Amino acid sequence: xxxxxxxxxxxxxxxxxxxxxxxxxxxxxxxxxxxxxxxxxxxxxxxxxxxxxxxxxxxxxxxxxxxxxxxxxxxxxxxxxxxxxxxxxxx
Amino acid sequence: xxxxxxxxxxxxxxxxxxxxxxxxxxxxxxxxxxxxxxxxxxxxxxxxxxxxxxxxxxxxxxxxxxxxxxxxxxxxxxxxxxxxxxxxxxxxxxxxxxxxxxxxxxxxxxxxxxxxxxxxxxxxxxxxxxxxxxxxxxxxxxxxxxxxxxxxxxxxxxxxxxxxxxxxxxxxxxx
Numbered sequence: 001x002x003x004x005x006x007x008x009x010x011x012x013x014x015x016x017x018x019x020x021x022x023x024x025x026x027x028x029x030x031x032x033x034x035x036x037x038x039x040x041x042x043x044x045x046x047x048x049x050x051x052x053x054x055x056x057x058x059x060x061x062x063x064x065x066x067x068x069x070x071x072x073x074x075x076x077x078x079x080x081x082x083x084x085x086x087x088x089x090x091x
Numbered sequence: 092x093x094x095x096x097x098x099x100x101x102x103x104x105x106x107x108x109x110x111x112x113x114x115x116x117x118x119x120x121x122x123x124x125x126x127x128x129x130x131x132x133x134x135x136x137x138x139x140x141x142x143x144x145x146x147x148x149x150x151x152x153x154x155x156x157x158x159x160x161x162x163x164x165x166x167x168x169x170x171x172x173x174x175x176x177x178x179x180x181x182x183x184x185x186x187x188x189x190x191x192x193x194x195x196x197x198x199x200x201x202x203x204x205x206x207x208x209x210x211x212x213x214x215x216x217x218x219x220x221x222x223x224x225x226x227x228x229x230x231x232x233x234x235x236x237x238x239x240x241x242x243x244x245x246x247x248x249x250x251x252x253x254x255x256x257x258x259x260x261x262x263x264x265x266x
Contacts, residue, residue, distance in 0.1 A: 016111070
């Protein structure tokens, strides 16, 4: 065997990586778990958000209905007065 | 090794422990920088973790890791090539004669190998670290066997010449 090749095998022999290398690799390779508690919390938030959106829509609907009735009532007052005056004249 | 077993975390753990020295050393001897070598080695194992389904046997795992370690090391070397490199002239002259197995001679050889161009450097690492035959190196590096042999011969001649000029050689062992 050639002396230089012997020395090269010695010089380029395998070396262990720094301490804790395997642990670092395994720690970073582990999939990120999403615990059941987080799923429950996420589902609850979706339900609450959907309920809040429904309640808001109902509130806005009622508010619009009240505004319409008020407008109709205000508009109807002069008509009633005119009608009663007309009735008085005709009698 | 069945795929189901390979996919289990314990087997990935076993592959990491079994091959960490091989992967780390390929990067270390090619890049000559421990921090970069550890980064490359970690990337190689993350890549293995993502591709565990492709692995068919322990021998396949070893060959896969070696090939990916070689590719990642070359990529990292090219990325670093924009930064200043160690030139051959910067390799210090030995202060005294060496004896066989001298750690200082090993260090000098590693530094001289680090001055080789990319392809012959990786050929030398695979030949003398991994003890691969030229045909196996040709497969890993996807180059003709004749090219591998040519790189080996030229690199050995260059190293021999540099060492002899520094007074290191078969005749210099007795010091």
